[in-house]
Amino acid sequence: MMTDIYLDGKKLDVEDAEGTSTVKELVDALEKELLELRLCIMDMRVNGERLSEWRNDPILHKPISEYSDFRFTTVQVEVLAHGGVETLREYIRFIQDNIPACSTDLRMGRKSAEGLFASVFEGLIEVLKTMDALTKGVGRYDIDLFKQTPAVYCKSLMERLEELNSARSSNDMVLMADILEYELAPLITEMEEKVFRRHTA
Amino acid sequence: MEIFKKNCSAIETKNKELAARLLAREGASVELEPTRSDDFTFKYGGIYFHSRYDPWKEALLQAEEIMERKSDWVMLFGLGCGYLLRTLIEKKKEKVIVFEPSMEILTGVLKKIDLSDCLRKEHIVLVGDLIQVAEAVRGYPEGHDDILSYKTVSYSSNFPRELQEFTNRIFNAHITNQVGIKTDIESRLIWIENYFDNIGHLPEYPPLDSLRDRLKGVPLVIVGAGPSLKKNAGLLKEFKGKAVIVAAITAYKPLLKYGVVPDFIIASEKVDLPEYFTYGEEDMNTRLILAEISHTDMFSREVKDKFVFFNPYMYLSAQHARLWGSAYMLSSGGSVTTAALDAGIMFGCDPVVFIGQDLCFGENETHAPGGVYISQDVKIDREKGTVSIEEDYVTLKEKARSCFNLQWLKGLNGKPVPSKFDWVTFHQWFESYIGILKQRGNTVKVINATEGGAYIEGMEHTTLKDVLDRYVHKEVDLDGVISTAVTDRRAVDYDGLIASFEDMQRVLKNMNGIAAVVLKEVRAAKRLFEKNGLSPELRKNADRIKRLEERLFDAGGSSFIWESLVENTYNLKSDLRDDAERNDSGRFKKALDDIRASYTKIVAMCRKYRPVLDKTIKTLKQSRSSASATGNGCCSPSGVHQCDDCACTHDSHGTGAIRGKRRAV
Numbered sequence: 078m079m080t081d082i083y084l085d086g087k088k089l090d091v092e093d094a095e096g097t098s099t100v101k102e103l104v105d106a107l108e109k110e111l112l113e114l115r116l117c118i119m120d121m122r123v124n125g126e127r128l129s130e131w132r133n134d135p136i137l138h139k140p141i142s143e144y145s146d147f148r149f150t151t152v153q154v155e156v157l158a159h160g161g162v163e164t165l166r167e168y169i170r171f172i173q174d175n176i177p178a179c180s181t182d183l184r185m186g187r188k189s190a191e192g193l194f195a196s197v198f199e200g201l202i203e204v205l206k207t208m209d210a211l212t213k214g215v216g217r218y219d220i221d222l223f224k225q226t227p228a229v230y231c232k233s234l235m236e237r238l239e240e241l242n243s244a245r246s247s248n249d250m251v252l253m254a255d256i257l258e259y260e261l262a263p264l265i266t267e268m269e270e271k272v273f274r275r276h277t278a
Numbered sequence: 279m280e281i282f283k284k285n286c287s288a289i290e291t292k293n294k295e296l297a298a299r300l301l302a303r304e305g306a307s308v309e310l311e312p313t314r315s316d317d318f319t320f321k322y323g324g325i326y327f328h329s330r331y332d333p334w335k336e337a338l339l340q341a342e343e344i345m346e347r348k349s350d351w352v353m354l355f356g357l358g359c360g361y362l363l364r365t366l367i368e369k370k371k372e373k374v375i376v377f378e379p380s381m382e383i384l385t386g387v388l389k390k391i392d393l394s395d396c397l398r399k400e401h402i403v404l405v406g407d408l409i410q411v412a413e414a415v416r417g418y419p420e421g422h423d424d425i426l427s428y429k430t431v432s433y434s435s436n437f438p439r440e441l442q443e444f445t446n447r448i449f450n451a452h453i454t455n456q457v458g459i460k461t462d463i464e465s466r467l468i469w470i471e472n473y474f475d476n477i478g479h480l481p482e483y484p485p486l487d488s489l490r491d492r493l494k495g496v497p498l499v500i501v502g503a504g505p506s507l508k509k510n511a512g513l514l515k516e517f518k519g520k521a522v523i524v525a526a527i528t529a530y531k532p533l534l535k536y537g538v539v540p541d542f543i544i545a546s547e548k549v550d551l552p553e554y555f556t557y558g559e560e561d562m563n564t565r566l567i568l569a570e571i572s573h574t575d576m577f578s579r580e581v582k583d584k585f586v587f588f589n590p591y592m593y594l595s596a597q598h599a600r601l602w603g604s605a606y607m608l609s610s611g612g613s614v615t616t617a618a619l620d621a622g623i624m625f626g627c628d629p630v631v632f633i634g635q636d637l638c639f640g641e642n643e644t645h646a647p648g649g650v651y652i653s654q655d656v657k658i659d660r661e662k663g664t665v666s667i668e669e670d671y672v673t674l675k676e677k678a679r680s681c682f683n684l685q686w687l688k689g690l691n692g693k694p695v696p697s698k699f700d701w702v703t704f705h706q707w708f709e710s711y712i713g714i715l716k717q718r719g720n721t722v723k724v725i726n727a728t729e730g731g732a733y734i735e736g737m738e739h740t741t742l743k744d745v746l747d748r749y750v751h752k753e754v755d756l757d758g759v760i761s762t763a764v765t766d767r768r769a770v771d772y773d774g775l776i777a778s779f780e781d782m783q784r785v786l787k788n789m790n791g792i793a794a795v796v797l798k799e800v801r802a803a804k805r806l807f808e809k810n811g812l813s814p815e816l817r818k819n820a821d822r823i824k825r826l827e828e829r830l831f832d833a834g835g836s837s838f839i840w841e842s843l844v845e846n847t848y849n850l851k852s853d854l855r856d857d858a859e860r861n862d863s864g865r866f867k868k869a870l871d872d873i874r875a876s877y878t879k880i881v882a883m884c885r886k887y888r889p890v891l892d893k894t895i896k897t898l899k900q901s902r903s904s905a906s907a908t909g910n911g912c913c914s915p916s917g918v919h920q921c922d923d924c925a926c927t928h929d930s931h932g933t934g935a936i937r938g939k940r941r942a943v
Contacts, residue, residue, distance in 0.1 A: 185431065186429075248325065249325035250325075
């Protein structure tokens with residue numbers, strides 16, 4: 078069976094004579110060529126179906142020949158990076174909005190504290206991961222995303238997260254609330270002011 | 279150390295025992311560390327108890343949460359560094375009972391933080407153990423007050439068991455307060471009537487304290503009718519003649535099944551209990567201990583001897599006990615077994631041993647078999663927190679059904695046992711009473727040999743066999759002791775009694791007159807109010823009513839008549855609580871209605887008791903003549919005994935080192 082490959086709607090001529098090349102090999106080859114054009118793959122459809130988490134999908138390790146068609150959509154690297162920063166700021170806003178309620182609920186020993194804390198904690202991990210990905214990802218393209226490198230804040234955030242985790246292990250809700258309210262919240266506010274530009278998009 | 283002493287001195291104003299314990303304490307205390315706000319916090323059990331940054335802000339959050347919920351009293355689980363307490367006081371929430379579960383924390387905090395101004399406030403009470411928690415709830419809030427129990431997160435995670443016990447004890451003690459009001463409303467009028475009905479009997483039988491100190495060192499066994507009685511009642515035969523056996527009236531017939539006739543039966547019920555007697559030889563081999571307010575027919579039961587005790591919570595009894603020849607006011611926790619403990623200590627008995635004192639439900643019963651319950655079916659619903667009882671009672675044709683809220687006590691094995699309000703009340707009283715005994719240096723051994731049921735703090739818990747082996751060796755000539763006691767009893771002061779009742783007659787007449795004038799003023803004020811609404815002229819009526827009331831209280835003093843109006847008093851208290859929700863006109867109208875209802879009742883009671891007093895005086899005069907004819911003269915009245923040895927408090931049902939309100943009527 079022949080497999081059709083499309084990039085931004087245009088059919089590509091791809092040679093897979095033995096029928097053993099994997100989807101990952103295809104993606105890598107494409108991205109290599111797109112690098113010079115400051116483009117990257119944003120979206121992938123397989124047999125007409127969109128894969129939302131395609132970079133982690135097991136399909137990557139399967140032979141291309143098993144499928145009838147692949148459709149890739151690209152995006153400008155700058156657009157993608159600024160989009161990433163916007164997502165990061167949304168995470169941060171969410172965390173900033175939830176820290177006061179979370180610390181209050183922790184101090185009062187309310188049951189709702191548990192859910193709020195989990196969302197703040199996981200949100201912070203996402204912030205760290207996204208900052209790391211953005212820092213590493215845009216390095217290759219020389220894009221000026223941040224006012225200053227977020228690395229120093231990443232380190233402080235990591236330390237606070239470790240303290241939070243340790244306070245949670247010993248069930249010290251007062252300490253958890255203190256770290257959130259008096260250490261993390263000001264740190265995040267400072268990071269937002271010092272690292273992010275006013276208009277990023 | 280200055281701060282510590284200052285704090286202890288403030289605590290001492292309301293809780294001497296805790297202050298003494300703190301001053302004598304030598305153990306470790308928690309280390310306080312400074313916060314960013316120049317205050318203090320501390321770590322205990324590996325966690326922080328207050329914010330390291332701003333503990334006041336944290337306390338404000340907690341105080342606001344408390345203020346949102348309407349309550350008359352706050353029960354605070356944990357003092358911490360006192361931020362929440364002080365914030366509550368600043369917000370005018372000044373009725374707070376604080377329980378600190380850790381002496382280590384309490385000592386550490388009181389050494390560094392001056393809380394003396396808070397602790398000196400009239401209604402701020404600090405307690406340091408769980409028995410005192412119940413005492414404080416019994417001593418301060420009223421039954422109709424709302425109580426809010428509050429704990430901070432650090433305390434609840436560090437002291438989960440103490441918190442559970444704290445919550446249980448508050449709940450139980452508050453129910454006891456509510457039951458106290460209910461009992462007062464349901465019983466007080468009947469007690470007064472019984473007292474008057476018993477006037478003819480009281481000279482006939484010796485006061486219980488005729489036996490004071492006559493049984494020094496003799497073991498006393500107090501027999502309750504709890505389900506565990508079946509475990510060891512048979513062994514009581516071995517005690518006969520070597521110990522004194524006092525049975526609750528409910529335990530009398532069950533004991534007979536085991537071939538044991540108790541030396542005494544104690545009964546103080548306001549109703550007659552004919553079904554509890556055998557009307558045979560057994561009755562004639564036992565003696566009755568009755569209250570002055572027991573139902574009058576109980577005095578007609580034929581038994582070997584009868585003794586009478588007087589209750590401090592009755593105005594008439596408190597006034598007259600010494601005139602009846604008694605220098606002893608019995609302290610009771612609401613049951614005859616609690617009363618028997620106080621009496622036993624007054625007799626000088628040692629040890630005092632309880633059996634059948636389960637204070638909780640058995641497998642499927644509330645009482646030991648062989649009594650007045652032919653059969654019982656007890657169903658406990660843990661989810662709903664209720665217990666329903668269906669029982670066949672000897673005098674009833676149909677099955678009796680009842681339902682109660684389930685309460686919990688710590689069992690002998692440490693696990694909770696299901697109980698209900700009355701048993702819980704007795705349990706609290708036992709623990710409190712024994713605590714006071716120990717504080718007063720009384721070394722009498724109080725042993726719980728029930729071999730089941732609830733654990734009673736302060737009592738030694740062992741088996742009846744062990745008690746028998748350790749303490750029951752010598753023969754006791756109980757008949758001889760009693761005979762001497764009866765011969766030596768104090769004579770009745772008839773003249774004093776007659777004078778007292780005549781004085782009451784005069785008081786009632788005066789009160790009746792004043793109350794009638796108040797009612798006239800109220801009618802006039804109401805007419806004026808209906809015509810002109812709230813007007814300045816009404817002030818004149820109000821002032822006249824106020825002056826009349828002052829005269830009435832001066833004239834009435836502490837007459838028993840106020841006790842007969844107890845239901846009215848509680849209703850008025852309830853109305854006052856709702857008053858804030860009314861506008862000025864509504865409040866005025868309600869006040870007029872309340873005054874009219876109260877004074878109508880006063881007039882009715884005065885009229886009711888005037889002929890009763892006439893009859894009482896006549897009866898006493900006849901008794902005096904009979905006594906003169908038989909050579910029984912009057913004696914000089916002696917003062918009521920101060921009870922240094924036992925834990926009597928004289929002024930209420932309850933006892934307690936921590937005293938707040940008087941259960942005044």
